[in-house]
Amino acid sequence: MSLLTLRRNFFNVHVITTTKIYRENCLRWYIGDLASYDFIPKKYRHLSATNKFTMFCEKAVELIRELHRMGDGQLPAFNEDGIRQVLEEMKALYEQNQTDVNEAKTEGKSELIPSIKFRHSCLLRNQRCIAAYLYDRLLRIRALRWEYGSVLPTTIRFHMCAEEMEWFNQYKKSLATYMRSIGGEEGLDITQDMKPPKSLYIEVRCLKDHGEFEIDDGTVILLKKNSQHFLPRWKCEQLIRQGVLEHVIS
């Protein structure tokens, strides 16, 4: 890809510029590959001062990549650090922009304008990335309510930050209110039977020792490994999802 198209795609700015900072940033990406090499041309040696070539918005993209790597439905730990770094970067960019804008206005240096525009688009990109990260996490948390029920396992709860917990509680409440409002007096639990059931009772086999289990009419069953039971479907669904029971299809 030529430097020109790279610029156009990445920064969404249509003016060919030759500003130093702009050139430097492109080169940073270009030279990023050279970071592994020993020899760096004199001109760009100052860029290798910290031996780490970073572009703007790279941290934000890393957050997205991390979320993308974890498969469907899994919630990785909340990357507090990453978000903080992105926000710091945004703050730095914003401050630089502020000073430049003031300079441009007072001293009329119109050649600063492209770099201002560039920093502005970096800020917007960071904002988009963070918003996407947070929103995707919320969608996954919402799916967890449907999968695990109202009580989440402790491992997952550790992965959520305080605000996400708050959001989850609110979501639970509104779902519960909705379920109570439909289906007559008792309400209807729509989180059961996600797929249309074929029978009222199913045969299940115990995969691990789970101890005692109480069913609707009060009787207590001992779920020991390798015992088979014929139980009502709605009671078993939770345990099947958790992997304690296995549905036996004969």
Next chain:
Amino acid sequence: MFVTDIRKEFYDVVVNQRVALFVSPDIDALCACKVLQALFHCDQVQYTLVPVAGWQDLGTAFMEHKDLYINCSNVDLLETLQPEEDSVFFICDTHRPVDVVNVYNDTQIKLLIKQDDDLGVPSYDDIFRDDEEDEEEGEDSGNESDGSAEPSGKRRRYDECVCVCRREILFDYEQYEFHGTSAALVMFELAWVMSKDTKDMLWWSVIGVTDQWVHDKIPHMKYVTDIATLQRHVSRHNHRNEDEENSLSIDCMRITFEYDLRLVLYQHWSLYESICNSCYTSCSFKLWSINGQKKLQEFLADMGLPLKQVRQKFNSMDMAIKENLREVIEESANKFSMKDIRVQTFAVHFGFKNRFLASDVVHAAAALLENVEKDETPADNFIKALDCLSRSNLERLHLGIDLAKRKLKAIQQTVASCICTNLILSQGPFLYCHLLEGTPDVKLFSKPLALTLLCKYLLKAFVCSTRNKRCKILPLIMAAPLDVEKGTVIVLGIPPESETSDKKNFFGRAFEKAAESTSSRTLHDHFDTSVIELKMEDRGKFLDALITLLS
């Protein structure tokens, strides 16, 4: 108490409650369990299925599950388990004799056993007279405080006489252990009475009956009678569906009555291997000797089957040979004095590839049930064997068939080595054979079903090969190492080999008595009383006690 109307007294009671099913590790019990499970699924009866391997297992399982019980074993349950007043047990078992306490208990124990089996239960008066007599005696002696010594003396002798009689009657009744009608057949008839029987259930009851015949639990006459009963059901099911207009799709299950060869697994193996590893043919030819091998070659030549064909997998044999195979083999077999090479059995057929004889499935399920590979607990094996009986688990069934082939080869080799090295010793009233620890595949024989097959095969081979007329009518006791670390052996006794034997086994009581008299450390944990575990060191004195007991 015997249940007369199985539908009203058993099924209608059970339908509204939760049930705990205790199933012993035995193919017949597995089949009965499958039939019952299918019925329960139909009527949505909630149940819990627990495999129990012996008395100890039954005790622990009983502690854990408190519901209505259906069971597969036969000794006085009330004594061993001490249940509460309101728990009811339904027992469907093939072990006979039925314990007298179970028979005469009206409330808590119900027996799902056909009463036309020759049960010979002694009448109530003969056994339970003591209590009344004791009471009377107590009253009388109370009244006759200064009564003469004579009348009370007489009465005492009479009471003693009654006690002795009772013991004798009980001893006669419980002396011989044998098997009755297959539990799977009983369950199938229940399903039939309720018009809920399906071809799957019929197939399972066929497997149950065939299991009794394969493991030599019932005499041949009984097997033939049971097969005739099943044949009626099979023809009823077949007539229902096949018409000129609507013929069944090839994927539907078809059960057919066959007068097929007695060669084990021959359709899933090569004909040659099957002939070498089947008990009947191997013993008739005496394949452990060189003469025997020659005879086998003659037999094959007589039938005109080229060796190359015969050693191939059965499915790849030439069609021309396969077509008349059964008749050809029967003809030649008659010349070599094997009159019963064909036996009445059933085959199931579904899809284009899948055709199984009942005995194939029995061997596969037995091999899976007693799989001795590492990391396989008995409960795991039970589940796998239960799974392989359903039509949808064909890979399990094929795995079982492979395991069965290995088991049969191991049996054949062990028998050959035992006969050739004269490992069977005559101890007087019985024959005795001890498998040493270093024997190849000896781990396979630490399980009761496999050891039973080995025993029967060995006895038959011995009877064919020995010239000593007296030894031919002796029973056989076999010991194999069970657990090397604990130093235990598993000991099994089978009745003598004869054409018209009624398969009654007296070793259960004999073992108990011998263990008592020598205070050997034994474990009578199996539901089959003729199988026990014994410490290696006590073997000698145990055997001596048995010899004195039985001679």
